[in-house]
Amino acid sequence: MALLEIRDVVKTFGDFTAVNHVSLSVEAGEFFTLLGPSGCGKTTLLRMLAGFEQPNAGQILLDGKDMSQVPPEKRPVHTVFQSYALFPHMTVAQNIAFPLQMAGVAKADIPARVDEVLEDVRLQQFAKRLPHELSGGQRQRVAIARALVNRPRLLLLDEPLSALDAKLREEMQLELINLQKEVGITFVYVTHDQGEALALSHRIAVMNKGEVAQLDAPETIYSYPKNRFVADFIGQCNLLDAKVAEVGGSRMKLEIPGVGLCEALPVEGAQVGQSGTLTLRPEKIRLAAAVTHDADEVHFKGKVHDCLYLGDVTIYIVELENGTLVETMLPNSAPGRARFFDDNDAVELAWRFDAGHFLLG
Amino acid sequence: MRNLSSRLSRWLISGPPLLYLLIFFAAPTLIMVFAAFRIPGDYGGLLPLLQTDDAGKTEVLINAGNWHDFITFENFGRFFEDSIYAELFLKSFWYAGITTLICIVLAYPLAWLIARSNKKTRDLLVLLVILPFWSNFLIRVYAWMIILGPQSYFSVALNHLLALVGIEPVSLLFSQFAVIIGLVYVHLPFMVLPLYANLEKHDMALLDAAQDLGANAWQRFWRITWPLSLPGVWAGTALVFIPALGMFAIPDLLGGTNSIMIGNLIKQQFLDSRDWPFGSVLSIMLTLSVLLMAAIAGWAGRSKKERA
Ligand SMILES: Nc1ncnc2c1ncn2[C@@H]1O[C@H](COP(=O)(O)OP(=O)(O)OP(=O)(O)O)[C@@H](O)[C@H]1O
Ligand SMILES: [Mg+2]
Numbered sequence: 001m002a003l004l005e006i007r008d009v010v011k012t013f014g015d016f017t018a019v020n021h022v023s024l025s026v027e028a029g030e031f032f033t034l035l036g037p038s039g040c041g042k043t044t045l046l047r048m049l050a051g052f053e054q055p056n057a058g059q060i061l062l063d064g065k066d067m068s069q070v071p072p073e074k075r076p077v078h079t080v081f082q083s084y085a086l087f088p089h090m091t092v093a094q095n096i097a098f099p100l101q102m103a104g105v106a107k108a109d110i111p112a113r114v115d116e117v118l119e120d121v122r123l124q125q126f127a128k129r130l131p132h133e134l135s136g137g138q139r140q141r142v143a144i145a146r147a148l149v150n151r152p153r154l155l156l157l158d159e160p161l162s163a164l165d166a167k168l169r170e171e172m173q174l175e176l177i178n179l180q181k182e183v184g185i186t187f188v189y190v191t192h193d194q195g196e197a198l199a200l201s202h203r204i205a206v207m208n209k210g211e212v213a214q215l216d217a218p219e220t221i222y223s224y225p226k227n228r229f230v231a232d233f234i235g236q237c238n239l240l241d242a243k244v245a246e247v248g249g250s251r252m253k254l255e256i257p258g259v260g261l262c263e264a265l266p267v268e269g270a271q272v273g274q275s276g277t278l279t280l281r282p283e284k285i286r287l288a289a290a291v292t293h294d295a296d297e298v299h300f301k302g303k304v305h306d307c308l309y310l311g312d313v314t315i316y317i318v319e320l321e322n323g324t325l326v327e328t329m330l331p332n333s334a335p336g337r338a339r340f341f342d343d344n345d346a347v348e349l350a351w352r353f354d355a356g357h358f359l360l361g
Numbered sequence: 362m363r364n365l366s367s368r369l370s371r372w373l374i375s376g377p378p379l380l381y382l383l384i385f386f387a388a389p390t391l392i393m394v395f396a397a398f399r400i401p402g403d404y405g406g407l408l409p410l411l412q413t414d415d416a417g418k419t420e421v422l423i424n425a426g427n428w429h430d431f432i433t434f435e436n437f438g439r440f441f442e443d444s445i446y447a448e449l450f451l452k453s454f455w456y457a458g459i460t461t462l463i464c465i466v467l468a469y470p471l472a473w474l475i476a477r478s479n480k481k482t483r484d485l486l487v488l489l490v491i492l493p494f495w496s497n498f499l500i501r502v503y504a505w506m507i508i509l510g511p512q513s514y515f516s517v518a519l520n521h522l523l524a525l526v527g528i529e530p531v532s533l534l535f536s537q538f539a540v541i542i543g544l545v546y547v548h549l550p551f552m553v554l555p556l557y558a559n560l561e562k563h564d565m566a567l568l569d570a571a572q573d574l575g576a577n578a579w580q581r582f583w584r585i586t587w588p589l590s591l592p593g594v595w596a597g598t599a600l601v602f603i604p605a606l607g608m609f610a611i612p613d614l615l616g617g618t619n620s621i622m623i624g625n626l627i628k629q630q631f632l633d634s635r636d637w638p639f640g641s642v643l644s645i646m647l648t649l650s651v652l653l654m655a656a657i658a659g660w661a662g663r664s665k666k667e668r669a
Contacts, residue, residue, distance in 0.1 A: 050573055072572045085570035089588050098584070102575030146574065 001064055003028040003186055004049070004154060009058030011044055011210075018044040020210035021058070026154075026188060031180050033189045035197040036207030037233065042190040045207075046156050049188065050079050062153060073102070078147035079156040082163070084139050086131040086146070093118070093127040096146045103150050117149045120179060137168045141175075148183060157189045161196065173199055194234045198222060206230050223281070224357050231279040231359070238280040238326050242358065244270045251353055254278060258322025262298040263353035267360060276360040284355035285328040287316060289341075291350040298353055302326065304345045314339060318347055390648075397641035398432050405635030436642045446626075446643070450650065453623040456537075457605040460544040464552040464601050465594060467545070472556035472593075476563070490553050498547070502614050505543050509533040509615070535617035543611040548604065552597035559593025560586075595658075603651055623647055 002025035011019040019041040026032045034042045047053045048060060051072035060067045067075060078099065087095050096114045105113065118124050121141040131139055140160060147155055160176075161169045177200060180187050191197050197204050198218045205215040206229075213233075214226040225231035231239060245261055246253035252266045256278070264278065286297075293299045305325055308315035313329045320326060328349065330340055341347060400408040410431060413419045423431045440446050475486045493501060508515050511532060520530040533539055563586065571581045609624030616622075623643065630640030 052569060052573075072569075073575050073577055077573075079570070079573045081566055081570055083564070083566050085564070085566040087567060087571075087585060098571070098576075099574040102580060150575075 002026060003030075003063060004188070005059075005061040005064075006045075006049075007059040007061065009045070009048065009055045009060065011041070011048060011053060012056050017210055019048070019055075022207075022210070022212055023058075024205055024212060024215055026186060028186055029184055031177070031187045031189065031200055031202045033191060033197045033201035033204045034207055035191055035194060035204050035233075036213075038192055040207045041210040042192070042207060043158055046079070046158055046188065046190050049154070050077055050156055051075050076153040077156060078150075078152040078154075079158065080143045080147045080160045082158045082160065084131075084143040086139060086142055088131055091128050091130055092123060092134070092142050095131070095142060096149050099146060099150045105150070113149060117145045120148070120182065121145045121175075136164050137172060140164065140172060144176075144179070148179075148185065151183070151185065153186065155185050155187050157187060159191055160189075162191075162193070169196070176200060198234070206233065208233075225279055225359075227359060228277055228279075231277075231357075236282050236327055238278075238282065238285075240278040240280065240324060240326070242276060242278045244272050244274045244276070244358075247272060252358075254358060256320075256322070256324075259300055259320050259324070262300075264298075264356055264358050265354050267358050270358070270360060274360055276358055278356045278358050280326070280351060280356040282315070282327040282329045284351050285326065286350045287318065287328045287330055287341075287347055288350075289345070289347060291348045293350040296352055296354075297350045298356075299348065299350045301346070301348055304341045304343055304347055307339065307341065307343065309339065316341060316347075318349060320349075393641045393644055396637055397436055397645055398434065399638050400431060400433055401636050401638055405637070407637055433638075436638045439639060440642050440646060446646075449621070449623055449626060450646070453606055454650075456540060456544060456622055457602050459541060460548060460605045461552075461598050461602045463541070463545045464549050465597065468549060468552035468556050468597065469590075472553050472560050475553075475557050476560035487554075487557065490550050490557075493550065499610065499614075501547070502543055502611060505539070505546065506534060506614060509539050509542070534615065535620075537616070537620045539615040540612050540620045540622075543615045544605050544608060547608075547611065548601040551600040551604075555596035555600065556590065556593045559590050559596075563589060599655075606651065607647060 004026040006022055006024050009019055009022050010017065022041075022045060034045060036042055044053060048055050051067065051070060051074075054068065062075070062077070087098065090098065093111075093114050096117060097110050100110050100113055114127070115124070118127055121144060123138060123141055123145065126134060126138060126142075131142065134142065140163075143160070144157075161172050164172060173196060176187075189197075189200060198221075201218055203215065203217055204221050206213045206221060208229050214221055214230045216224075216226075221230060222234055225234060225237070228239065231237045240256055242254040242256045242262075244252065245255040247266065247270055250266065251263045252270060253261055254264050255261050262278075267276075270276075291299065300320060302318040302320045304316055305319040306317040308317075311332070313331050315327060315329050318326045318328055326349065396407060402408045408431060410421065410423045411419055412422055471490075475483055475490075478486065507513055510516065511534070516533055519533070523530060567585055567589075568581050571585050576584060606622075607624045607627075608622060609628045612620055612622045612625050627640050627643045627647070630636045630643060
């Protein structure tokens with residue numbers, strides 16, 4: 001039985017539907033992420049899990065128990081709020097002791113429990129400080145420690161890293177992964193940062209306009225987006241308009257109008273003549289003045305339209321013969337070389353037939 | 362250059378209010394302190410230290426030999442000799458204290474309600490709280506004399522009710538009860554406003570967090586809202602307790618003979634007995650006792666923080 005089960009949950013505000021028939025389940029010990037653009041209903045879903053909002057329809061089950069009649073303070077679920085919501089008049093230690101006191105833990109046992117979790121988040125020497133005497137990253141860790149200290153069944157995190165700068169965020173991501181492994185508590189994590197979601201999660205539910213657009217492991221979401229929204233939202237992705245030219249067998253043929261035919265993995269239910277989109281990650285495309293390619297690779301000509309030097313890699317935007325722009329990248333691993341091509345250079349592209357993913361419609 | 366001009370502008374800005382305080386607060390306080398050590402004049406006021414004769418020549422009456430006739434510690438002695446003054450102080454503290462307490466209890470839910478309502482209702486409610494200031498203080502107190510008077514509907518209805526349960530009719534006016542009602546009524550807005558200003562700034566996410574971490578409604582109030590509102594409570598307490606302590610008009614109008622406060626006594630000394638030195642002593646003792654209380658409260662607050 002899954003630890004958390006969300007069954008066909010709907011939440012409306014007035015005539016606006018914030019969460020629309022969402023069903024998903026989260027296993028115990030999982031790092032589960034809700035990913036989606038601003039306003040897609042992530043926080044609303046999280047607040048329903050915490051008990052601050054009631055679904056208009058559907059059910060939320062925790063350990064198989066219906067939560068609809070359980071108020072937030074009675075749920076074995078704790079939240080790390082985006083603003084941290086640390087109690088400003090309490091020291092770090094007092095903040096962390098708070099949930100233990102509320103749970104009626106014996107007074108004598110509290111200091112040891114607080115110390116233990118402070119050690120987990122490496123804040124032992126800050127126990128006596130007030131929240132405003134801490135840095136953003138330290139506050140973040142206090143908020144996590146406070147939510148973890150009495151070991152909830154489920155920890156909800158609402159964009160916990162969004163207030164931190166890029167460097168610190170990366171550090172905290174690593175810490176979160178380790179912490180989750182260590183404590184073994186199930187995390188439901190909300191973010192609109194796809195990089196963060198890919199880096200942290202066991203599974204990701206990509207949300208769009210209150211619905212789950214795709215629910216899969218990070219690699220699957222990244223490599224095989226199920227629809228245009230996910231392809232576009234996660235990472236850089238080339239979206240090439242194409243038509244089904246031939247089906248049957250272990251490969252199908254697509255026609256990219258004005259460019260030519262190419263092979264791709266077959267798609268269930270595809271029929272000749274149907275149009276759709278070929279999704280292709282930039283790093284899966286090889287680029288050279290003249291590419292040698294084998295039978296498994298698709299091969300096209302084009303010319304460099306734009307270059308973007310990023311340090312570790314250079315992005316080349318290549319114009320295909322039909323005018324479509326395709327993003328590719330080359331690592332700058334060779335010493336001294338940072339630019340292999342200039343604008344308007346003639347180049348050749350190649351990718352393995354299974355590198356792309358064809359979406360019907 | 363920059364430094365000089367910034368210093369100059371700082372003085373220009375803070376100068377006028379500083380001067381004002383110096384002339385109208387510090388100087389009178391000092392005069393009062395000196396007055397406390399002097400002797401009442403024959404017809405009130407203070408026994409003069411200088412004398413101007415008809416020709417306009419001024420003569421200094423006090424000198425090294427006779428200063429005992431002009432300067433005395435007796436006024437303070439008188440204060441400590443008779444326990445009646447200390448008792449009156451205690452009683453006044455009690456009145457002011459109970460007034461403050463009632464104001465906190467009444468103002469807190471009201472301030473909370475105002476702080477939590479939407480912008481439009483909030484403005485309206487704040488307006489209603491300060492509305493009484495638009496009419497004269499004495500008129501409002503007189504209104505209470507009528508409300509509490511024996512012929513008022515309120516008194517009549519109350520005594521009817523009491524009669525039903527077999528209790529003797531009561532007279533509300535000219536009693537401790539009336540004084541406290543008056544004090545609470547007059548000072549309530551001064552508690553509501555600072556409390557509202559404080560509660561309005563509270564971050565609602567903290568209450569969500571507390572609830573999420575297992576706190577029920579009472580625990581959320583007692584562990585989060587109340588401690589965070591203490592600055593507002595202290596501000597309101599200062600604004601209610603101190604003026605209430607020195608109040609004389611309300612005990613004069615609503616109180617009976619046994620419900621006078623220290624303010625009445627001070628007023629008596631200056632206006633009726635025309636004993637300025639002793640009036641000054643009483644005023645100084647009042648100021649000192651307030652300062653002492655503030656010091657104790659500050660010290661208690663600090664040591665509590667250190668213990669935490
Ligand atoms: N209490 C409310 N009343 C009315 N509308 C609401 C309420 N709470 C949320 N909404 C609406 O529901 C939609 C989803 O909101 P939600 O806060 O869940 O978005 P989100 O995915 O968390 O976005 P973000 O990444 O910006 O935090 C938004 O359009 C929002 O305006
Ligand atoms: Mg949100």
